[in-house]
Ligand SMILES: *[C@@H]1O[C@H](CO)[C@@H](O)[C@H](O)[C@H]1NC(C)=O
Ligand SMILES: *[C@@H]1O[C@H](CO)[C@@H](O)[C@H](O)[C@H]1NC(C)=O
Ligand SMILES: *[C@@H]1O[C@H](CO)[C@@H](O)[C@H](O)[C@H]1NC(C)=O
Ligand SMILES: *[C@@H]1O[C@H](CO)[C@@H](O)[C@H](O)[C@H]1NC(C)=O
């Protein structure tokens with residue numbers, strides 16, 4: 052008995068060592084390959100980004116099946132967050148020129164009118180553009196409201212570095228703050244409207260989007276204060292609190308996971324939630340579950356449920372022990388390219404586990420709660436709830452096993468990465484061969500951030516520490532403006548003038564509930580209404596006489612409301 056136990060312990064140690072050393076080799080070769088692959092996809096001089104304007108990130112050089120030769124705000128922002136982190140932590144000081152090109156390129160895209168609108172009427176929610184910085188006008192899942200949040204987080208990270216390095220008043224105030232403010236205002240005003248998710252498929256609410264919006268406004272409030280905009284900061288904080296409240300609603304307590312999407316007829320088990328956790332990691336927040344920190348009980352429980360959902364759906368996972376790493380993808384019901392593992396989803400699992408290890412190490416303990424018990428029992432079925440200090444054997448056993456589990460996910464990607472280190476979007480669920488878009492820039496960024504976490508790297512806090520979830524969740528009706536409609540209309544006795552139009556405040560085109568105007572200044576009829584700001588609104592006046600309704604002639608009238616203030620619209624009956 053003792054002999055066999057020792058033998059199996061030795062075998063386990065050798066196995067773990069062998070895996071770690073092969074993962075070491077993978078990290079050593081893949082790090083430069085991923086960095087080079089990422090830089091090759093950025094214009095103007097990236098070797099695979101021909102035609103892309105300066106600072107524009109192509110999603111992939113693939114032009115057919117699928118055609119990804121476009122620039123997505125989400126992908127670009129995640130890629131540049133990685134670059135900005137490398138620059139601001141001194142890992143690569145050569146990147147500043149590229150970062151400046153990125154902020155300039157994004158400021159141009161912000162001002163490019165597109166099918167989602169103009170800069171002031173919703174255009175910031177547009178997910179993708181042509182690589183020459185013109186609008187993409189084909190049909191698409193739009194809007195996607197995570198883009199402005201991720202972009203502002205990336206640029207704030209850079210701006211904070213500039214402020215700390217003596218370049219505050221001129222460049223940050225005059226050039227970067229206006230770009231950042233546009234994005235944060237968009238998030239502040241629009242977070243409570245439906246959005247397409249990060250996979251561009253479901254129009255509902257998305258955990259990833261809510262989580263990164265929360266981070267953006269929280270970090271944005273601190274930044275706004277740093278540049279002397281305290282009343283703007285207060286507005287961001289108000290909506291950050293509302294977002295933090297809303298974020299909790301995705302948690303499914305009975306099944307122990309985050310329901311990532313509230314739509315689409317899916318389980319909601321989704322890489323979305325793991326990506327949210329790693330992209331809102333803040334080591335200063337410890338294992339706080341309100342912000343789903345990587346080591347929080349909710350995020351760990353979610354990770355287990357998510358990973359386990361792929362054990363039987365990919366044939367390359369068959370035969371792998373039920374507590375060992377497996378290939379994972381976006382969500383188990385995925386049918387895109389027949390539904391396969393994604394490199395970035397596998398990297399994200401490893402990264403969450405490394406982030407958790409970093410935090411436990413920093414705080415000198417780990418806690419097992421009833422929520423995270425099933426996660427921990429994968430590694431030691433005898434573990435019970437409690438707090439285990441770093442000198443305890445339970446802590447050592449669990450953290451060693453979890454490190455090994457994390458390494459296992461890197462070993463999966465290592466196994467299915469071709470010899471040249473190229474990372475496509477997916478690999479085949481049956482053969483393991485690379486699939487879909489080659490050289491996906493986001494795949495490369497996800498390798499770099501996972502490797503950085505493996506090496507213990509952390510970044511400045513974004514303010515996740517010590518937050519209190521409001522006891523009551525409020526939505527955000529968004530900012531409003533006061534609009535006075537005046538219409539010159541002569542009427543016969545008994546006839547009245549009403550208004551109705553394309554928003555609830557104008558009764559959604561209903562003649563029955565249309566709003567009555569005042570004739571106090573006859574023949575000018577007037578009404579003042581509160582309408583959503585920065586919105587294109589269509590409307591018509593109607594006459595009613597003894598129940599008989601007469602509409603104005605076509606076309607519909609239209610008004611674009613301003614971002615704030617009060618306006619008067621003067622019309623004549625048509
Ligand atoms: C501040 O940084 C920007 C962006 O890199 C640069 O263009 C500018 O010259 C810098 N100004 C100073 C005073 O360092
Ligand atoms: C708006 O916020 C409220 C309160 O958190 C929430 O119940 C509702 O689902 C949200 N709707 C959207 C589309 O975000
Ligand atoms: C997305 O869903 C919202 C709310 O259900 C709806 O108003 C909107 O028209 C939908 N957008 C698209 C493009 O389907
Ligand atoms: C005016 O708006 C209504 C409601 O959206 C629409 O049905 C109608 O076609 C519009 N009229 C014109 C002329 O565009």
Ligand SMILES: *[C@@H]1O[C@H](CO)[C@@H](O)[C@H](O)[C@H]1NC(C)=O
Pocket residue numbers: 537619620621
């Ligand atoms: C509408 O008429 C009012 C009163 O005559 C005037 O003060 C206002 O400037 C006018 N507004 C526009 C947009 O013409």
